[in-house]
Amino acid sequence: MNKESRPEVDLSGEGGISLSDAPQGARVRLLRVEGGHALRLRLAAMGLSPGVSIGILQNGGGGPALLAVRQSRIAVGRVVARAIRVCQHLAPRQAAKS
């Protein structure tokens, strides 16, 4: 099931993975945000609420990641990307083009 190149990336796992480890170009679903109250509400206000579908447009280097969420483009810093847990998108729509 796992991709040979990156065995640590298991999108189908129960607890999901950190968004920071999700491959660029993938479409994932947000499980939860591990972080403070303020960060959680802030992300929710920008569309990143539990269950939302996320297209990963840019996720390279140590810099921020660029996400397609609810028809807008949201940049999250590396620290924030690590705090977001995602899992495989269950009803895959067209994957985000990178």
Next chain:
Amino acid sequence: MPQERFTIALAGNPNCGKSTLFNALTGAHQHVGNYPGVTVEKKSGDCLHRGVALRVVDLPGTYSLTSWSLEERIARAALIDEAPDLVVNILDASSLERNLYLTTQLMELGLPIVLAFNMSDIVRARGEKVDLPRLSRLLGIPIVETVGSRGEGVAELLDAVLAAAREKRRPVSMHYGNEVEEEIARLASGLETTREAGIRVSARWTALKLIENDPELRERQSAEVLAAADASRAHLEKIFGEQPEMVIAEQRYGFISGACQECVSNTVEFRHTVSDRVDSVVTHPLLGIPLFLLVMYLVFQFTFGVGGPAADLVAWLISRLQALLSPAVLPGMLHSVLVDGVIAGVGGVLTFLPNILLLFLFIAALEDSGCMARAAFVMDHVMHRIGLHGKSFIPMLLGLGCSVPGIMATRVLEDRRDRIATMLVVPLMSCSARLPVYTLLAGAFFAPAMRGRVIFAVYVLGALLAVGLAKLFRRWVVPGPTVPFVMELPPYRVPTVKGLLIHTWARGWLFLRKIGTVVLAASLVIWLLCSFPTPPGAAQMSRAERDTSTLEGSYAADVGKAIAPLLRPIGLGDWKVATSLVVGMGAKELVVSSMSTFYSMRAEDNDPAALGAALRTREAFTPLTALVMMVFVLVYVPCLATVAAIGRESGSWGWAFFQVLYSTGLAWVLCLLIYQGGRLIGVGGG
């Protein structure tokens, strides 16, 4: 005749086209100020529609109405305390779901709302159909289609505003599911009686916010209410296995998705394809930074290429004005205070105006087009390493033009600690006023081939110091966690000319008003120090002789002589140099003009080549001390306008004082190292 008047507030997400619509509504009738005590811009304006006077208040752009960020607290306080007659909620129609999230929270507040379905042209262009009458019925709020950039739908919007404001129809709050509603009702029943006077909000809203654990509202409640709220939260957390505020957020999005599914007929993501393709290059980890630096290089070339001649023109006009007001026209002392004090001081600020306006224009263009957000994205990685936010890069970059707009640009930073740390290092980015000093000294004491390199090295030194100190300040002076980087990258847009001009002018005017007054006062003080006491027999001397002997015997010279011994270890022990540095605190380019008064004997002679020659023949400097002088001018007390800007923007003169102290101390230590080190290895001698 009693005239009808309403106050309306504009609310909406950042980048929803709110300020464009605000400009379309109010045109030039705007007042820009600050909210009391904070540096968030407060914009309001007036407009007249069908004989009704409307006062339009532009709230800061926010994604929600929690009290976790400054903008949100301000927007919320403006809605609650100032109680407008109506809220116009502007929606970026092209990302409807996210924009409606704020709408659901505005509905809670119970103020009459009209929705402006903005940028509807983009939605239409991508083949999407939104059933607006149906959406309006579902939400219970009137909706008007607008295209703010072309002024379309503005009249219809105002008609709807008048109708809704007269009717005073309050929107219905959405239903959060039985469990949450039960807790809201329970808390609200206790609140009716304990509610503070003066806050015109419903008990239901307060109860909802308490369940959301809103810090600002918690502060206002009694211990019993807080205990009840905590019990409700614990109860809900047990039921849902999630924090209640997240349950409520999901409920809101659930309601919104439901409404959108019913009303929007095609939700293919179309808008972003071009934008995304550009972004895949611009935000690329490797390509992004060089591209960004190229753009910035072009901006600077334009700003100083076009702004330079314009600044020369302003300087020429000012010198004509000074010549016009000759001593023959005005009596001696009045002439001196007016020409050498007021006009010279304010004129000094005015000569920077063309550059500053151009710089503001470019910033507005970068912001309105969506490029600024990309710049922050690209720079976040680098800036994060020095403990600053991606957006800190922008003020530092502007500092290369002039520290004052750079410091004013720290407003883009949300976190106070980031803001202070950035503000403190902006003056180290060598501003354009310091360039004349470098040109003079490098021109006089270095070989032509070396000049450019020496000046460049000084700039690089400044940037390195800024970066190093930012890290140091963030660690020791304003310690604290870095604010998580989360920002929207809006789709690229072509900015409107009107919008650009209004933004540029509003900021330029703020600069003139706030900084101009301080500089005027400061230049009068410096004039006093330089002009008194009057030397004996001044009346018999020529103008140039009088200028020189006045300055030599002035209080400024006394100060210079007093501090000269302190500057001896760094090779600048000449009291004339010390005096020039004291005068240079007014504005850095004054270092050159006062040196020219001292050394070239002809005050009108501002030709750098002649002054350079005079400096060489009089042996005031060696190449080593010339370099030391450049470094000192780079690092020591930024000009008074900058100190004033730091005082204003940080909200505390303590920071301004700290800036003065650290920069002077650092300048002295650095110069000591360079001078003594240079002597040790035998360069330049001294």
